[in-house]
Amino acid sequence: MGSITRGTTNPNRLRRCDRWIAGPQGWRLRRSGAPPVVVDLGYGASPITAVELHDRLRAVREDVHVVGIEIDPERVAAAKPLERDGLSFRRGGFEVPLDAGVRPTVVRAFNVLRQYAEDEVPAAWSLVQERLAPGGLLVDGTCDEIGRRAAWVAVDASGPVSLTLSLRMGGLERPSAVAERLPKALIHRNVPGEPVHAFLADLDHAWARSAPRASWGARQRFLAAVSEVRRSWPLLDGPARWRLGELTVDWAAVAPATAA
Template identity: 75%
Template sequence: MGARGGPTLERVPSERPVGVVTRGTTNPNRLRRCDRWLLGPEAARLRRAGPDPVVVDLGYGASPVTTVELAARLRTLRPDVRVVGVEIDPERVAAARPLEGPGLRFVRGGFEVPVPGGGRPLVVRAFNVLRQYDEAEVPAAWAAVVDRLAPGGLLVDGTCDEVGRLAAWVAVTADGPGSLTLSWRLRGLERPGVVAERLPKALIHRNVPGEGVHALLTALDDAFARQSALASFGMRQRFVAAVRAVRDAGWPVLGGPSRWRLGELTVAWDAVAPGGSATTGGDAGHQGP
């Protein structure tokens, strides 16, 4: 689904999947942080959906393990969920099909997001897919996927490291991108700014002075450093205090301590959008809860 050597999202005949093959790197539990978020802040979206909601794992890679895990986790909330793994590489699809069962299918496809039997997905999770595209292609990819969503649907465009200790994702709906979530494994964390290397494609090149995401990570690192005295009480307490300080400084932090204690921070997209505020979230006209 991603690319090497200049991928494109140009229109192609409808019988061909839209996109190109990614490296396919994956590992068990790599996307657990995003799955936990879908079952946390996004649980209401799943609960209020009609019967048999469809969730798509777009570009699941060389192994279907993250798709299988997604299905198992979502069934704890919606036993009737239908999970579809979509991959552009036919060999990957063929290798995954022996794992199919009730509510779990694997199909060949790309950004056109095919759903067996028809219907539109409520959620599309696309991790480490757009990372390999050009930044200029991100809006077209978002638009293509969002156009396939069910009413009230959600695209999650994210990136994470090889074992899922660092992750970041953008929540995109028909209204456009709404939030950026950053997630860390707190044990052994030296500074929150290390997540910069895992920012989604829309932001990875924007971590420079003058951009909102750079200002956010700088503010978070500074707050984390100032809370060093709390390290003796545990990394969780130190991180929560740092996020609270960032929120109190005016950054539009969404959610509260129950998410921060998990090593998770979500901010409104306007504060970090490319070309947006370059000092504090308060400059974007937002206040945290």
């Protein structure tokens, strides 16, 4: 279920999200009794992101099984030679077709829904939510072509729970540069009157006020800026993640103010 995407991808493009899944979300894999299943949904013209995801998550659970799912049969056929123990590919879409009785612990859908209309997002989320294992998570995200700017929404069985921004700090002019990579549920909401717009504006203002810290490097400047933002916004992580150019905010604080 779904539409064939443009399929653009690059090696190492999704490293920021992979690092987050293996880090703060790694407990979801570790607590699974059976070998956890992680889906790379809509991996695109190249299966490299699924291969990389498997490599990275094996450090968390050696028995993890990554399934690359694509709606384009030619892309699936091209990926088949790369199958190995713990990595497989199959055709499908948001219905997440797995073997009977198998439910995924994590479904990563990157640069997929951005090609849909905003009002199509809830139905796509709902389809995936129905397939998740107990305590499972859908990660709906978008990033630039080489993965230097990324943003993703974490969605569990109850609905969206958080928004994460992840930025390469070298050469960063202002944090709101990530706005053009917001997930489809938010990208059209970066306008005055919407919470996500206010959040990015506050982050930019804090970044500007932290300019004196730049003499110690962009990381120290970012840490100072996010520490300031934390006073007004419900951030769900701490300095260990901020040092990576990453911060996560409670979804309720940035959710769209009006219906699509």
